[in-house]
Amino acid sequence: xxxxxxxxxxxxxxxxxxxxxxxxxxxxxxxxxxxxxxxxxxxxxxxxxxxxxxxxxxxxxxxxxxxxxxxxxxxxxxxxxxxxxxxxxxxxxxxxxxxxxxxxxxxxxxxxxxxxxxxxxxxxxxxxxxxxxxxxxxxxxxxxxxxxxxxxxxxxxxxxxxxxxxxxxxxxxxxxxxxxxxxxxxxxxxxxxxxxxxxxxxxxxxxxxxxxxxxxxx
Numbered sequence: 001x002x003x004x005x006x007x008x009x010x011x012x013x014x015x016x017x018x019x020x021x022x023x024x025x026x027x028x029x030x031x032x033x034x035x036x037x038x039x040x041x042x043x044x045x046x047x048x049x050x051x052x053x054x055x056x057x058x059x060x061x062x063x064x065x066x067x068x069x070x071x072x073x074x075x076x077x078x079x080x081x082x083x084x085x086x087x088x089x090x091x092x093x094x095x096x097x098x099x100x101x102x103x104x105x106x107x108x109x110x111x112x113x114x115x116x117x118x119x120x121x122x123x124x125x126x127x128x129x130x131x132x133x134x135x136x137x138x139x140x141x142x143x144x145x146x147x148x149x150x151x152x153x154x155x156x157x158x159x160x161x162x163x164x165x166x167x168x169x170x171x172x173x174x175x176x177x178x179x180x181x182x183x184x185x186x187x188x189x190x191x192x193x194x195x196x197x198x199x200x201x202x203x204x205x206x207x208x209x210x211x212x213x214x215x216x217x218x
Contacts, residue, residue, distance in 0.1 A: 040127075041128050041129075045128040045129045046128075046132065047129070047132050047133070047135075047136045048122070048125070048126040048129075048133060048136065049139075049140070051121075051122045051125035051126040051133060051136075052122045052133055052136030052137045052139070054121060054122065054125065055118040055119060055120075055123075055125070055133065055134075055136075055137040055197070055200075055201075056118055056140035056141055058117050058118045058121040059115045059117060059118025059119075059141070059193075059197070060114070060118075062118070063111060063114035063115075066110040066113060066114060067107070070106055070107070070110060108188075108192055111189055111193050111196065112192055112195070113196070114193075114196070115137065115138070115192075115193040115194075115196035115197040116196040116197070117200060118197055118200060119133065119134035119137050119196065119197035119198060119200025119201035119202075119203075119204065120201070120203050120204040121204065122137050122197075122200075122201055123200060123202065123204025123205040124204035124205075124207055124208070126204075126205075127208045128205065128208075129201075129205070130201035130202040130204055130205030131198050131201055131202055132201070133201040133205070134194075134197035134198035134199070134200055134201030134202070135198060137197040137200075137201070138193055138194045138197045138198075141193060
């Protein structure tokens with residue numbers, strides 16, 4: 001006669017009704033890990049805009065440093081690739097040859113790496129919901145870009161901080177900037193930075209999952 005769950009001796013294999021009455025061992029450590037993570041995620045999951053703000057600062061700093069490095073290398077080898085997203089797009093529009101395409105690819109990589117770093121920082125700080133932390137980093141970038149665009153439209157181009165830093169494409173608010181190239185550049189850069197930030201957030205979150213597995217004996 002097969003033991004029921006109530007009749008099972010302590011330490012005996014668990015009864016699994018889905019297997020036709022066969023005794024199936026239960027991995028209690030795996031169950032404990034899932035329970036712990038579920039409770040922690042319920043309490044601490046979701047968007048963490050404080051962590052995302054520091055992620056955005058990291059993204060901006062990384063993009064500015066990499067852009068300066070690219071500009072220095074370009075000047076040294078005599079390649080006019082542009083040091084910002086808009087400059088690279090303008091160069092590609094004026095010269096659709098190899099140099100212009102290389103400039104676009106290089107700046108796209110700079111944006112992708114920069115916002116991956118920002119998403120990673122936010123994901124590491126928040127521990128949970130890595131994709132959401134990446135989106136939050138991107139939302140900070142959009143929000144600040146909108147604020148700067150409004151201030152620039154009202155107070156003048158001297159307040160175009162993002163345009164000077166090159167960390168995020170300017171939102172076209174003037175007739176000169178609101179060209180097809182400018183609009184497509186802004187949309188493309190926004191998509192690219194979103195992808196980079198989400199991937200970085202997921203990578204930062206996975207670091208904590210590795211720690212959790214070690215701590216729970218996995």
